[in-house]
Amino acid sequence: MTSETVAPAPLTVVAERDAAIQDALVKLFGPEGRSDPYAPGRVLREAGPVHQTPLGHRVLTRYEDCAAVLSTTAWSHAEEAGMMHPTVSPEEAPEELPTSFLWMEPPDHTRLRNLVTKGFTPRMVTRLRPRIEQLTEQLVDSALEAGEFDLVEMIAYPLPLVIACELIGVPEEAYAQVHRWSLDLARGFDHDYTLPEEALRARSAASRGFMSYFRELLNERRARPTDDLLSVLSQVEDRGDVLTEQELLATCITTFVAGHETTANLIGTGMLRLMRNPDQIAAMRANPGLTAYAPDELLRLEPSVQITTRAATRPITVAGHEFEKGEGVVVLINSANRDDAAFADPDRTDVSRYADRMKPANRHLGFSLGIHYCLGAPLALLEMEVLLDVLLRKVRGIELLSDTPPFKPNVVIRGLEALPTAFTAD
Template sequence: MTTSATRSASTAPSASTALSATDLFAQVLRYDNRPNPYPYYAQLRRHPVARTDDGSWLVSGHREIGQLLHDPRCSADRLDPLNKTPKEARSLLLQDPPRHDQLRRVVTQEFIPRIMGMRDHLGELVSRLLDARAGDQPGQLDVVADLAYPLPVTVICELLGVPREDEPLFGSLARRLTRGLDPIDTQTEEELRELDQARDELVHYLEGLITRRRADPGDDLLSGLMRHEDPDEVMDPVQLRVTLGLLLIAGHETTVNLIANGTLALLRHPDALARLRTDPDLATTLVEEVLRYDPPVQMSGRSALADIDIAGTTIPKGSRIRLMLAAGNRDPRRFEDPDRFVPDRRDNAHLGFGGGIHYCVGATLARAEAQIALTALVHSLHGPRLVADPPPYRENAILRGPDHLPVAFERLTPRIA
């Protein structure tokens, strides 16, 4: 469990430091290293496939991660001994073909048409959120609380048909549940109890939501999933609940980090901020660079269905695998000058949305939300500066981003992106 010792100050590794893969991973997970885990990822890349003391494997090279993301012998089942959920009742993120393909097909067919043509609406939402903070000149806003969080939450509620007034409930549940994604030895006993309670509360909430929607269906995504056009692919009640929970939580949690991390990168790189202010088209490549440089999801889990030979070693069948996406995103074998933020970087084959059959379903929407939010911010905020650098970070090591991001400004003139 987390102790005060594990949270004490630590120093970034020097070039001569020779830490084991186990020790380096422990450093990545330490809360006090949350503002900058990248020196430890760099050391991990010296051995792109490395075994830890508990028998799991860390894969930190870009090429090797890409190979495993596309390898059918690499299962999405994380082999989590604490997960008592029957495999057939788990979300599509934890499913392999053919079940994964069936679930993803249904979600994609209902999800993608509903997000087409949303850019104008997203711009209106962003402008409305910023306008609410324009009263005091000069002033201050919390980019997380005032924009990065309410924007994707509002959007996913509208898409799913979830009452916006329920946000305080599922927002609290989301925070507790996403904390449970981190390795168990980084969580306190209290956090583990809260995780179990949050799972029960989420089931109760989602079942009530589904019951209400069955009685009063609409044109939202949840209604679409319940009456999907192919009767052979309609989800059973358990899978419908699991999928709804996944979309509700994953539909906003990662986007919060993407917008916050992007804002942080811009404020730390004034030249990039100035370029985006004069060239809004830069937003497309800039968001891709944020996804590479400081991704909202830092790592992902897999397991080996067979012996896998990779990078001169063999990952044995049955092994747990951690794909260190953030480490691969800064692999100098793949990216030139990888530790530099380059807003117009070309050939940017980042791992920010994963890859292979589990590539993020909501990537298109997340990109649009981030592009519009960041462009609106740089046009609206005059004289912006970070109040704290580094800002306070969330507990999560996997879903990594600022908990709050206070930004002071001289003047705020909101406009639609």
């Protein structure tokens, strides 16, 4: 035999596979991945359930494994600061990374979430619907009057921003400032080693600005309580537990970033997906009841939080890999939500996917699972549902004016910078 006939073809295949995996990881976490993180996610998912990033973290790609990690306390979220933000010392973290109970585990997580839940009761969310409808109609009317406009600027951000400000008790004159801080904090959720120096400085300034601002607002509410969330949280108590000032301030900040920023991204990317799939707008026009189910499908396809992290609390095996206690993992929500083992025709937009209560689709991971399931999920879904209702009633033509609308550079909390759109009246 010649050397050519015994060439190590399997090794060549392995090398090509490894090169494809590394290329997909670079694209997923790099600038190319912002407009479409799902193509590299598919490459990784099909290549295997677990891979290692250039920064040394393991990543999970498939729904079954991701759901298993998110739904159990065998995996902790308390180590995210150390995994993603190594430039921040533990002593600085309370001021630099004010995330409240997001990055806690029981018993502290249980205590704080139980207290904060008192300010997010179903009754409070239901009470907001008339105001959300009123504000949405005003925003859509303004967009119709403009004809051509940026949907991110005119609808996607103002809707959740105003509702979050009114819910917490932020006065109108501060809207622009808290919006700016929220953008800088959301950018800062990416891994520190991937952020330019100016983004790290902006995150620090935003965190400290938020803390100082809410501290002043809190003092005002303690002196003159109203019916806003800040007043409610300052007074909640459960078996002698109360929120400390630090916990209260971090909770207010979390409400903005996790509520306002992520909901704005859901509205922007969700509307982009619908404009690229006009048959789904037609389906909702034919069956308006689908607007109650469409937001979940849009969030499955375009999760505002693309990735999250967990650390093993004990030795545990997932996806065939043995994780030691304390070892971290990156959960690729964007990949898991497109896994064809969990969702039929997963890349297809189907606003009726979650409408069949007799045969419900798997729960997407856009709001996480388990004890860290998003506290503000009902409000985010309600805001998107109301927007769809108003659009179907008032707008006849919805047109995308750019084939390549720009995305923000964010990896973790992904969203559009702008969405050029045209509306025509019904």
